[in-house]
Amino acid sequence: MNQDRIAAHFQSSLDGLTRAVQSNELLATTHTIAGAVADALKSGNKLLLIGNGGSAADAQHIAAEIVGRYKQERLGWAAIALTTDTSALTAIANDYGFEQIFARQVQGLAHRGDVLFALTTSGRSPNILAALKTARNLGVTTVGFTGTKGESLRASCDHLFVSPSDDTPVIQQIHMMAMHAICDAVEHMLIDATKAK
Template sequence: MTKTPIAAHFAASLAALTTAAHDDALQTTTAVIAETLIAALRGGHKLLLAGNGGSAGDAQHIAAEIVGRYKLDRPGWPAIALTTDTSALTAIANDYGFEAVFARQLEALGRPGDVFFGYSTSGTSANVLAAFAAARRRGLLTVGFTGKKGAAMAAHCDHLFVAPCEETAVAQQIHLMAGHAICDAVEQALAPTARG
């Protein structure tokens, strides 16, 4: 029986999620990323996030969970998606080139001790790699989210989450799942008495 495109996508997503759910090293990496963010927020620092396309959506989604809430009613914490300010994005792209759209914002907004999440499922997005370099120059902690083909991105960040798949859409689903797990861990650590 031939699978429909919908059934094939469901199956690919399930396979990747199942692989991630049984990967102890991946879960350890996720826990380390969560602890990094917990320590930064506890120390009064902020989270900055960036990516392109669907990864821009992931950056905005996780920023919203941190500023607003994930599951618990608690104080808001500082998080900024560098993908949302169209005036800054277009001005920087016009004046310095698209490769600089995130790096320039990190130079302006990033402070030592802040955390930068950079999303690139290929691991080769020039503007995300430039952002990692800018973040490191500013003394930020750097966390990358990529797919199976992007493992070389490890050279550009302190911690790297590699989704166990090559397909962009499925890798982004795994990134969002990991992002939600991180948000859950952050809330449990920083607001354990808050109500859901």
């Protein structure tokens, strides 16, 4: 029985990833997002990342790939997961409410030309929506990552990646695949640009 559940999860994940890789629209969106990140980093700007729960961990993971490295030896680039500073998170939540935990950090840390990755499987998280609104007011490029039930997030984002699934774990797996692909593309774009000089 347990083996059947495990196999079913593997199959569900594979089906979601297959739908993603076969979507020309999704691939084009991912290329566009990678280009926006590369342009920002090349210009000396930074990538900010936000999310709740598992998506918070994914945000931290991708920030580490950008600051450290993904696959290639290179200089570190600027990326901050706004999910990791417990003093800021708890102070802001205490003083302004949980809905403001990311918006307040975006207000203090973001500048025009930066990029914000907002990860929300539902597309309806109030703290994500508040941060996106603040980011857009500051001239930050806003990128949403959501699932099929989060299409309403499109109104708050310059670019929206919609995982072709409504199952939270599968959505998150596809997000991570896409963000890893973005890290790989960004490394190649920026390293190739440096070599061309």
